[in-house]
Amino acid sequence: MTQSMMHCIAQALTILAGFSGLVESADEALWPLQSFKSSSVQTPFMNVTKMGQTEPGYLFFTPHDVPRETGHPVIYSDDGELVWQGKSGNYSALQPQMLNDEPVIAYWSGYSGEGFGFGAITILNSSYDEIHRVTLDCKKEGFVTVFDPLELDSCIDIHESQLTDNGTILVTAVNVTQADLSAVGGPKNGWVQDALVYEIDLVTNDIVFRWSTHGNSDQVSITNTRAPLEGSGGNKSDPYGYPHLNAVYRYGDSYLVSSRYMCSLFFIDSDGMVKWHLHGRTGGDFQLGLGTSFCYQHDARFVSQSEERVTISLHNNENTGFTGHTSLTTGIVLDVELQGSKQVTLKSRMWDAAEPVFAQSQGSYQSLGNGHSLQNHGATPKIEEYDENGAIVMRARFGYDNSMQTYRTYRYPWVGRPATKPAAMACSNDDGKTVVYVSWNGASDVQAWTVRSGSAVEKTAVRNGFETKIMIEGLDNSDSIVVEAVGGVGDGMASDPVTVGQC
Ligand SMILES: *[C@@H]1O[C@H](CO)[C@@H](O)[C@H](O)[C@H]1NC(C)=O
Ligand SMILES: *[C@@H]1O[C@H](CO)[C@@H](O)[C@H](O)[C@H]1NC(C)=O
Ligand SMILES: *[C@@H]1O[C@H](CO)[C@@H](O)[C@H](O)[C@H]1NC(C)=O
Ligand SMILES: *[C@@H]1O[C@H](CO)[C@@H](O)[C@H](O)[C@H]1NC(C)=O
Numbered sequence: 001m002t003q004s005m006m007h008c009i010a011q012a013l014t015i016l017a018g019f020s021g022l023v024e025s026a027d028e029a030l031w032p033l034q035s036f037k038s039s040s041v042q043t044p045f046m047n048v049t050k051m052g053q054t055e056p057g058y059l060f061f062t063p064h065d066v067p068r069e070t071g072h073p074v075i076y077s078d079d080g081e082l083v084w085q086g087k088s089g090n091y092s093a094l095q096p097q098m099l100n101d102e103p104v105i106a107y108w109s110g111y112s113g114e115g116f117g118f119g120a121i122t123i124l125n126s127s128y129d130e131i132h133r134v135t136l137d138c139k140k141e142g143f144v145t146v147f148d149p150l151e152l153d154s155c156i157d158i159h160e161s162q163l164t165d166n167g168t169i170l171v172t173a174v175n176v177t178q179a180d181l182s183a184v185g186g187p188k189n190g191w192v193q194d195a196l197v198y199e200i201d202l203v204t205n206d207i208v209f210r211w212s213t214h215g216n217s218d219q220v221s222i223t224n225t226r227a228p229l230e231g232s233g234g235n236k237s238d239p240y241g242y243p244h245l246n247a248v249y250r251y252g253d254s255y256l257v258s259s260r261y262m263c264s265l266f267f268i269d270s271d272g273m274v275k276w277h278l279h280g281r282t283g284g285d286f287q288l289g290l291g292t293s294f295c296y297q298h299d300a301r302f303v304s305q306s307e308e309r310v311t312i313s314l315h316n317n318e319n320t321g322f323t324g325h326t327s328l329t330t331g332i333v334l335d336v337e338l339q340g341s342k343q344v345t346l347k348s349r350m351w352d353a354a355e356p357v358f359a360q361s362q363g364s365y366q367s368l369g370n371g372h373s374l375q376n377h378g379a380t381p382k383i384e385e386y387d388e389n390g391a392i393v394m395r396a397r398f399g400y401d402n403s404m405q406t407y408r409t410y411r412y413p414w415v416g417r418p419a420t421k422p423a424a425m426a427c428s429n430d431d432g433k434t435v436v437y438v439s440w441n442g443a444s445d446v447q448a449w450t451v452r453s454g455s456a457v458e459k460t461a462v463r464n465g466f467e468t469k470i471m472i473e474g475l476d477n478s479d480s481i482v483v484e485a486v487g488g489v490g491d492g493m494a495s496d497p498v499t500v501g502q503c
């Protein structure tokens with residue numbers, strides 16, 4: 001991510017320069033963060049506008065603050081309030097999902113490169129405890145990375161973390177390998193980023209399925225790509241990143257695989273044979289109907305599937321770093337006839353007509369209940385929800401374009417059961433009142449907070465966002481209080497005792 005980060009910082013400085021009359025220091029051009037008294041957590045302010053009813057559930061994403069060089073996994077509620085923030089690092093492919101009938105969070109973390117990475121997948125339960133760490137052994141798989149001779153223990157790429165019903169997970173990986181690039185005007189002894197699909201057992205880390213794009217170049221030709229060579233591919237430090245796989249899902253014994261730079265979806269069977277190829281510009285095995293063209297897509301998933309037809313939803317980014325960003329980014333749903341006419345028909349297309357987005361990279365598009373859908377715009381840090389008629393019902397921004405980003409965002413129901421205690425702070429005011437601050441990182445359903453001093457209840461106040469502020473009279477400096485959660489799964493859980501004091 002280093003080069004794009006520098007690009008983004010340069011862009012942030014350009015914006016700043018344009019505002020030089022108004023802005024005094026570089027810091028003031030940074031997107032505002034929320035900070036709290038009872039917690040050291042700092043999180044992007046989220047500007048939510050609602051125009052209608054949204055579907056239930058929280059927003060799960062991984063804001064990465066480019067100028068501040070920090071990222072976190074987070075959960076927000078629809079009112080723009082933080083519910084949970086995990087520790088800082090490089091995060092991607094965060095996805096809330098079910099595992100053995102329990103809701104869990106899966107995410108990638110590790111070493112980010114230029115549009116790809118090397119790391120591991122962590123799976124947390126609703127107490128935010130790690131229950132699995134999924135790795136792909138770089139050495140056993142013979143992986144070559146651009147960071148060689150850097151020692152890495154796991155070579156899972158940043159793009160996917162999809163659980164199956166069989167105790168396995170689908171991920172992607174990038175291996176640097178030699179390839180003949182003469183078909184795309186490069187050297188015969190060239191180097192590429194081969195993109196692979198892996199299915200890995202969650203408990204043993206055993207590899208259940210492996211598929212390599214380059215290893216199947218007889219079926220998936222390198223000439224499908226739209227990524228310019230631009231002098232890359234000459235050595236192993238600068239391999240040509242031609243496929244860029246970014247989404248995988250298993251249906252039955254087959255895998256739906258999305259290649260961003262080939263503008264293609266491949267449906268691959270368990271023997272690695274490509275059963276069909278949908279190309280977003282040329283159709284591939286299909287006939288593209290009106291308005292069904294797509295390119296540089298993300299997050300392709302079947303909405304429904306039968307022998308005759310699949311319905312596919314995807315985030316149609318339409319832009320990349322090498323195309324510039326002037327094309328409208330939309331979420332689309334396509335009907336694809338697998339037999340007979342092989343026709344592709346547009347079912348729906350969603351975008352925010354009042355504030356259209358032309359995002360440079362990343363994104364996700366999730367089908368929700370009641371015909372709603374949730375779109376995230378990656379390098380443009382905006383989340384949108386549309387209703388069944390395509391009307392926008394929510395717009396949420398949490399950063400400036402290209403300086404804050406999240407690869408994906410999903411809406412999901414969640415009951416957080418933090419293993420920690422609520423955190424409190426009690427500050428005495430000059431006017432003899434005490435202000436109690438209380439928060440509980442990860443708790444989603446606390447209804448109210450009760451402040452106790454000894455056995456006496458001083459006050460019960462309705463919970464108000466991530467941190468609730470409670471004014472109390474009659475306490476003295478050095479009195480000890482505890483704050484107790486009321487309602488929800490953590491009902492009755494109390495903070496450690498805190499002493500009223502100056503703060
Ligand atoms: C929030 O976003 C709306 C547009 O969607 C804008 O009009 C408003 O100024 C923003 N508010 C803040 C505080 O940024
Ligand atoms: C995040 O990725 C960068 C490279 O872009 C790397 O320098 C850094 O060490 C990574 N951080 C962690 C916590 O792995
Ligand atoms: C989460 O996992 C931890 C560690 O295995 C366990 O102690 C805890 O009970 C689990 N929480 C839930 C809600 O399952
Ligand atoms: C996955 O599990 C289902 C039952 O949940 C079973 O029918 C199916 O054969 C399994 N698939 C694989 C590839 O193991």
Ligand SMILES: *[C@@H]1O[C@H](CO)[C@@H](O)[C@H](O)[C@H]1NC(C)=O
Pocket residue numbers: 141142143144175176177178212
């Ligand atoms: C990765 O690439 C190297 C050559 O650069 C090769 O030896 C190795 O087998 C590849 N690994 C996989 C899993 O394809």
Ligand SMILES: *[C@@H]1O[C@H](CO)[C@@H](O)[C@H](O)[C@H]1NC(C)=O
Pocket residue numbers: 231232233234235236237238
């Ligand atoms: C690899 O190729 C790039 C050009 O694509 C060049 O800038 C770089 O110096 C080369 N590195 C090595 C180690 O030869």
